Amino acid sequence: MLRNMYVKDLKPGMRVVDPGIDWRTRPYLYASERFIDSENTVQQILAQGYREVYVDLALSEANIAKRYGLAADCLTEPSASRIPAIRSGSRQAPSRRATLREELPHAVRLHDEAVDCARRLMHFAGKGRLCKDMAEEMIGKLTDSLERNPDALFCLSFMRCHAPYVYTHCVNVAVLLAAFSLGAGSDKSRVMAYGLAGLLCDLGKAMLPVSLLSARRKLTDAEQALMRRHPMIVCEILSSSSGVCAEAFTAALEHHERYDGSGYPHGLSGDDLSELGQLAGIADSYDAMSSSRPFKSAAPPHKALAMLYHMRGKAFHSLLLERFVRMAGVYPVGSVVELTDGYRGVVSAVNPENPAKPSVTLVLDPQGRSMRLHEFDLARDAVADISRCIPAELSGIDPAFILGLA
Numbered sequence: 001m002l003r004n005m006y007v008k009d010l011k012p013g014m015r016v017v018d019p020g021i022d023w024r025t026r027p028y029l030y031a032s033e034r035f036i037d038s039e040n041t042v043q044q045i046l047a048q049g050y051r052e053v054y055v056d057l058a059l060s061e062a063n064i065a066k067r068y069g070l071a072a073d074c075l076t077e078p079s080a081s082r083i084p085a086i087r088s089g090s091r092q093a094p095s096r097r098a099t100l101r102e103e104l105p106h107a108v109r110l111h112d113e114a115v116d117c118a119r120r121l122m123h124f125a126g127k128g129r130l131c132k133d134m135a136e137e138m139i140g141k142l143t144d145s146l147e148r149n150p151d152a153l154f155c156l157s158f159m160r161c162h163a164p165y166v167y168t169h170c171v172n173v174a175v176l177l178a179a180f181s182l183g184a185g186s187d188k189s190r191v192m193a194y195g196l197a198g199l200l201c202d203l204g205k206a207m208l209p210v211s212l213l214s215a216r217r218k219l220t221d222a223e224q225a226l227m228r229r230h231p232m233i234v235c236e237i238l239s240s241s242s243g244v245c246a247e248a249f250t251a252a253l254e255h256h257e258r259y260d261g262s263g264y265p266h267g268l269s270g271d272d273l274s275e276l277g278q279l280a281g282i283a284d285s286y287d288a289m290s291s292s293r294p295f296k297s298a299a300p301p302h303k304a305l306a307m308l309y310h311m312r313g314k315a316f317h318s319l320l321l322e323r324f325v326r327m328a329g330v331y332p333v334g335s336v337v338e339l340t341d342g343y344r345g346v347v348s349a350v351n352p353e354n355p356a357k358p359s360v361t362l363v364l365d366p367q368g369r370s371m372r373l374h375e376f377d378l379a380r381d382a383v384a385d386i387s388r389c390i391p392a393e394l395s396g397i398d399p400a401f402i403l404g405l406a
């Protein structure tokens, strides 16, 4: 018999099961099947931000429900009508001090500045030098913008792609890692360390032949071996400067390692990988998938997230990946979406507590007629759900214009 209950009410001996519920609709549901062996385990699950579980009482040890008298207060029926009260937790969205429209002009300027910074960092990295102060100053500015409104830099990361990938990629990975750390409630120094780690983790590519980076073909074995050296090269460049944070070395070394041991340069796996290293790998892969490259077109962000999600538990740690998706939003800001009632619009704010229900600015009615712009919070207003994401170029909507970028 399955019972839905709060994580805080779990007791040692209980058996947690996966009820097969779409994680996007219940993002705070812990669904990794296991026995609860101690109070410590309960605290670990709580620390990861989960608030509810399903327990199979029949499988639980020694008739645990009876032993602890659980049936009365802490258990609910599977419909979990009490659970929607989960609106707080350790992983809240960072408070927004500015609206998206207020922050976007600053973010546009900062994003351009950051891309130029990445270009200069790469230039000097090619000579074996690290411009640490310049990188730290840039990360400080990006962090300030994320604190004011993380959605602004977020949507720029996939809507402004004029510069070469090798530079935009450094900036986007920095933004993703800093935003993740910010969303996890870290202090500013840790947020900046994560951002710096993202900005620097690919600097080693500056030492590789340009022909290798822009190849439109499959790399030869020898070329792949050369490419796989770039994490170690980054560490050599980082070592050329004193006072570089440990996080930068960690992300550089581990951003191509994979949870199942299939990565490089050392083939590390599982618990041998740090959380930051795994996150750097997720952010690096997400931006690579959602960016246009010489040999492929860009995948829409929601498709990139879906591709990543299929690697859950294999290349990437399941829980970390879920936390990343909640942070990025299933439908990131700037996505063009169609609702179940036929209206079309642009996602204008993500909802980390319910990634499938962001805020959407409606633009076209079901007949395709332009309408007065109006923003709906799909989680609060319950007007409709998102039925699909549409490529902007096929939608009749210019998301940059709607968000005030054009």
Ligand SMILES: [Fe+2]
Pocket: 201, 202, 230, 255, 256, 284
């Ligand atoms: Fe890399």
